Amino acid sequence: MNYKLIFSTVLKVIKIEAFLMLVPLLTSLIYKENCFYSFLITIVVSFTVAHVIQKFIKDDNKHFYAKDGLITVALTWIAVSLIGAIPFVISGEIPSFIDAFFETVSGFTTTGASILSDVESLSKGLLMWRSFSHFIGGMGVLVFIMAITRKTNDRPIHILRAEMPGPIVSKLVPRAKDTAKILYLIYIAITIVLTVMLLFGGMDLFESLTHAFGAAGTGGFGTKNDSIASYSPYIQWTLAIGMLLFGVNFNLYYLLLLKKVGVVLKSTELRTYFIIVLSSIAIITFNIYPLYNNFANAIRSATFQTSSIMTTTGYSTADFNAWPTLSKVVLFMLMFIGGCAGSTAGGLKVSRIIIAFKKIKAELKKLLYPNTVSVIKFEGEKLDESVSNGVGTYVIIYFICFAILTILVSFNGLSFETTISSVSACFNNIGPGFDLVGPMSNYSVFNGFSKVVLSIAMLLGRLEIYPLLLLMIPTTWKRK
Amino acid sequence: MKVIISGCGTIGTAILSSLIKEKHEIVAIDVNPQIIADITNRFDVLAICGNGASYDVLETAGAKTADLFISVTSSDEYNMIACFVAKKMGTPNTVARIRNSEYNGSSFEFVKNELGLSVTVNPELLTAQTLFNILNLPSATNVETFSANEMEMIEIVVKEDSKVLDIPLYELRKKIPHKFLVCLVEREDKTYIPNGSFTIKAGDKIGIFASKSDAPEILKQFGLTQKRVKSVMIIGASKIAYYLTKILLESKSSVKIIDKNEQKCLQFSEQLDRATVVNGDGMNQDLLTEEGILDTDAFVALTGKDEDNVIMSMFAKNKSVPKTITKVKREEIFSLSEELGLDTVISPRYLVADLLVSYARALESSKNSKIETLYSLFGGIAEAAEFKILHSFKHANVPLKDLKIDSEVLVAGIIRNQETIIPCGEDVFRIGDKVIIITAGKTVHDLSDVIG
Numbered sequence: 054m055n056y057k058l059i060f061s062t063v064l065k066v067i068k069i070e071a072f073l074m075l076v077p078l079l080t081s082l083i084y085k086e087n088c089f090y091s092f093l094i095t096i097v098v099s100f101t102v103a104h105v106i107q108k109f110i111k112d113d114n115k116h117f118y119a120k121d122g123l124i125t126v127a128l129t130w131i132a133v134s135l136i137g138a139i140p141f142v143i144s145g146e147i148p149s150f151i152d153a154f155f156e157t158v159s160g161f162t163t164t165g166a167s168i169l170s171d172v173e174s175l176s177k178g179l180l181m182w183r184s185f186s187h188f189i190g191g192m193g194v195l196v197f198i199m200a201i202t203r204k205t206n207d208r209p210i211h212i213l214r215a216e217m218p219g220p221i222v223s224k225l226v227p228r229a230k231d232t233a234k235i236l237y238l239i240y241i242a243i244t245i246v247l248t249v250m251l252l253f254g255g256m257d258l259f260e261s262l263t264h265a266f267g268a269a270g271t272g273g274f275g276t277k278n279d280s281i282a283s284y285s286p287y288i289q290w291t292l293a294i295g296m297l298l299f300g301v302n303f304n305l306y307y308l309l310l311l312k313k314v315g316v317v318l319k320s321t322e323l324r325t326y327f328i329i330v331l332s333s334i335a336i337i338t339f340n341i342y343p344l345y346n347n348f349a350n351a352i353r354s355a356t357f358q359t360s361s362i363m364t365t366t367g368y369s370t371a372d373f374n375a376w377p378t379l380s381k382v383v384l385f386m387l388m389f390i391g392g393c394a395g396s397t398a399g400g401l402k403v404s405r406i407i408i409a410f411k412k413i414k415a416e417l418k419k420l421l422y423p424n425t426v427s428v429i430k431f432e433g434e435k436l437d438e439s440v441s442n443g444v445g446t447y448v449i450i451y452f453i454c455f456a457i458l459t460i461l462v463s464f465n466g467l468s469f470e471t472t473i474s475s476v477s478a479c480f481n482n483i484g485p486g487f488d489l490v491g492p493m494s495n496y497s498v499f500n501g502f503s504k505v506v507l508s509i510a511m512l513l514g515r516l517e518i519y520p521l522l523l524l525m526i527p528t529t530w531k532r533k
Numbered sequence: 534m535k536v537i538i539s540g541c542g543t544i545g546t547a548i549l550s551s552l553i554k555e556k557h558e559i560v561a562i563d564v565n566p567q568i569i570a571d572i573t574n575r576f577d578v579l580a581i582c583g584n585g586a587s588y589d590v591l592e593t594a595g596a597k598t599a600d601l602f603i604s605v606t607s608s609d610e611y612n613m614i615a616c617f618v619a620k621k622m623g624t625p626n627t628v629a630r631i632r633n634s635e636y637n638g639s640s641f642e643f644v645k646n647e648l649g650l651s652v653t654v655n656p657e658l659l660t661a662q663t664l665f666n667i668l669n670l671p672s673a674t675n676v677e678t679f680s681a682n683e684m685e686m687i688e689i690v691v692k693e694d695s696k697v698l699d700i701p702l703y704e705l706r707k708k709i710p711h712k713f714l715v716c717l718v719e720r721e722d723k724t725y726i727p728n729g730s731f732t733i734k735a736g737d738k739i740g741i742f743a744s745k746s747d748a749p750e751i752l753k754q755f756g757l758t759q760k761r762v763k764s765v766m767i768i769g770a771s772k773i774a775y776y777l778t779k780i781l782l783e784s785k786s787s788v789k790i791i792d793k794n795e796q797k798c799l800q801f802s803e804q805l806d807r808a809t810v811v812n813g814d815g816m817n818q819d820l821l822t823e824e825g826i827l828d829t830d831a832f833v834a835l836t837g838k839d840e841d842n843v844i845m846s847m848f849a850k851n852k853s854v855p856k857t858i859t860k861v862k863r864e865e866i867f868s869l870s871e872e873l874g875l876d877t878v879i880s881p882r883y884l885v886a887d888l889l890v891s892y893a894r895a896l897e898s899s900k901n902s903k904i905e906t907l908y909s910l911f912g913g914i915a916e917a918a919e920f921k922i923l924h925s926f927k928h929a930n931v932p933l934k935d936l937k938i939d940s941e942v943l944v945a946g947i948i949r950n951q952e953t954i955i956p957c958g959e960d961v962f963r964i965g966d967k968v969i970i971i972t973a974g975k976t977v978h979d980l981s982d983v984i985g
Contacts (some may be wrong), residue, residue: 119574210575227558227579435564444951 061112064103071100081178082476088178091143122211127520134158140200159510160186162515165273165367165484168496183265183274191270191397244269247295254288268295269400273367273484280369293360300364302393322404333359337380363387366400367484374491399482408444465503479510535599539585540606560594569583586615596622605630628652660881661776671856672757693735695756703729709754712745712955716971724973742945744953762830768815769836770797829857846971916974920980922966933959939983943971
């Protein structure tokens with residue numbers, strides 16, 4: 054393994070993170086808040102330390118293999134979260150480091166689960182940092198590094214694969230660097246459009262930026278205790294549609310730019326995504342109609358919550374904890390499905406669900422007619438056997454992780470619904486769950502151990518398990 | 534520059550790997566999904582699985598906006614069609630691998646023009662021609678020709694009994710009556726661009742720049758006996774062997790070909806009247822001795838197996854054959870050749886890759902750099918670039934000794950009206966001259982960047 058290159062990449066990321074912290078630094082400067090100094094200290098110290106250590110590492114050997122990519126991604130995300138938590142602690146607004154770490158992991162993994170019972174009391178600079186971490190984590194830290202720096206290793210595809218969600222990661226253009234650039238440009242462009250739309254709805258610049266970041270990364274950190282509930286219907290509709298757009302595979306936007314509308318409309322994943330969204334909205338609307346007695350309100354609440362949960366954002370306009378069981382079950386299922394591959398959303402991803410179902414269909418057919426030869430096709434092309442097998446394995450590992458995490462959190466002794474939905478909400482990077490961790494409550498009820506477990510759950514979910522899993526396997530670190 | 538490569542076999546991959554080092558944007562096409570998966574993992578390229586002659590695949594690959602299309606699949610016909618389609622779609626430059634000798638006959642120019650091919654590559658013929666050049670100067674390990682064959686860079690390893698040891702180069706240049714320049718020295722894995730006070734040591738690999746007609750005499754002065762190869766023994770009746778034999782026979786050398794396969798032997802003896810064809814195993818040392826390996830001037834191992842070629846060549850070397858050439862496929866062996874004590878090692882795929890790299894550079898140069906032609910030397914460690922002196926050049930007609938030339942750069946030759954000049958301090962650049970400069974470790978895109 055190329056330790057030197059891995060560590061120098063991690064240090065480089067820390068330096069970039071220090072730069073990115075200038076955004077909340079500036080915010081706190083504008084609002085003349087005391088957290089300005091906590092950002093300043095973090096930036097100066099982390100940048101200097103990273104810079105000095107980097108000077109001692111000679112990363113001449115640029116060879117990079119799949120394993121190096123996975124380990125780099127895992128270490129980077131842990132490092133970024135550890136550093137990102139420091140301003141919260143220094144400012145004294147979240148004095149416990151575990152709480153601050155939970156909050157930062159929740160930010161970078163675009164989960165949006167918070168331990169704060171009173172969000173509104175947090176200073177603007179820290180609120181901006183929480184939301185901005187959604188934006189950075191959404192498309193990926195290392196993908197960002199790839200887009201802006203010179204060549205870092207000779208096989209960048211391994212970084213793309215390890216950080217971008219989905220079963221198949223494909224490049225848009227020959228160079229990985231250019232692909233990263235295109236993805237980020239699309240990402241930034243849609244975020245700007247959303248910010249402007251929110252500005253039109255009467256939000257001020259601070260609010261529209263934080264909410265646009267939260268939607269872009271499909272994160273869900275807001276600035277109000279009741280999330281989006283007190284905003285106007287226009288804002289709610291705009292955010293609902295905005296979230297849905299960030300749950301779509303970004304490659305499709307690139308195809309749209311190339312004017313290949315036909316290809317985009319034919320995309321199986323996109324169609325399935327919208328079919329699931331629309332049918333869920335329909336079911337929930339009819340189910341909750343008696344509660345609202347107003348069709349416009351019912352459909353708006355249903356659409357917003359469906360879009361928010363399906364894209365694993367976690368904003369809310371209604372306390373869905375009080376909804377009928379059917380609606381809650383539908384939302385719980387949506388948590389696991391998640392958005393499309395290649396988007397900023399979490400969950401299993403729609404494409405994996407499709408491939409899994411096709412695989413099941415093929416297996417069943419084989420039971421009925423043992424001699425049939427069946428080829429699994431996806432997006433009009435033959436799917437390589439290794440991909441469909443990979444999806445099978447992933448789903449199994451996913452549920453094993455889910456089981457282990459749930460057992461660990463259950464030691465906390467909270468209700469069954471709270472335990473299982475909190476793991477699901479963190480593992481799928483959503484944020485709010487049901488019961489004690491419902492949309493109007495928060496994660497402060499958990500003890501320190503559970504908070505660490507849930508932080509790991511968020512990282513596992515965002516990085517799609519393998520990078521972190523490899524980090525924990527002793528053979529990875531053995532020198533042969 | 535955007536390049537599409539169709540067919541990622543051994544040659545395609547070698548081209549791909551060379552072009553990616555040159556920072557080109559590359560799309561690779563192959564029908565084999567395994568190869569595509571492998572390419573995606575190993576290189577930063579876009580790899581597409583499909584038929585490179587199909588319109589849809591070419592459209593996905595971006596043939597409408599590409600600058601260069603290279604088709605090097607194993608089928609000539611397929612390459613021709615692919616290039617034709619790509620050309621019609623808008624790729625201005627197309628390169629096809631065409632190996633079949635029937636296509637390379639008199640109809641060749643017609644087909645090439647009608648299909649709009651920019652370059653055709655015949656790896657076997659190219660290799661044979663390179664082999665012939667090496668056999669012509671047997672004491673050199675490699676020969677690179679510049680500017681329409683007028684100048685050569687001869688790579689030699691200096692022996693312990695050479696007369697040129699421990700003499701500064703500027704004195705050596707006075708001593709030897711012919712004009713030459715020692716332009717590159719490789720010593721213990723380091724490459725130097727020597728200046729006048731540099732002294733050569735035994736074991737150095739040096740590159741000598743000279744005009745073609747002077748080369749044999751200069752080599753003699755360097756203590757390397759120069760005997761033209763008169764009899765050549767070739768193992769393996771391959772396509773390369775066929776072309777090489779043909780060229781050798783034309784230059785009145787005697788050729789003996791040994792191959793295991795009787796059918797191939799019959800075919801060879803039918804096609805090549807004056808060559809001696811022997812049916813037998815080249816790995817059999819008794820047979821080689823019986824067939825006269827002791828008296829032959831050069832031994833060329835061209836079988837399809839790298840291991841066999843290496844072992845046979847070592848045996849020939851052991852039997853003091855003056856010149857042995859080994860063909861290998863794997864890059865690994867290529868880099869081990871010196872440790873294995875092999876004389877000259879060649880690899881067709883790298884010859885093709887080098888050719889296409891210089892072609893791509895020439896295309897690029899018409900865009901943003903001013904290089905006319907670029908050559909890679911010493912296995913890619915150093916480069917020679919050819920520039921044309923234009924009116925915009927500020928230092929024309931100034932003697933070289935008065936110019937400030939970057940220390941990592943060497944002016945190796947000037948070509949003026951078909952006359953070649955190996956420059957000394959008194960020479961000047963004139964408008965219209967072609968200048969060859971040599972650099973190690975970097976590429977110079979504009980002459981004005983290094984002279985001033």
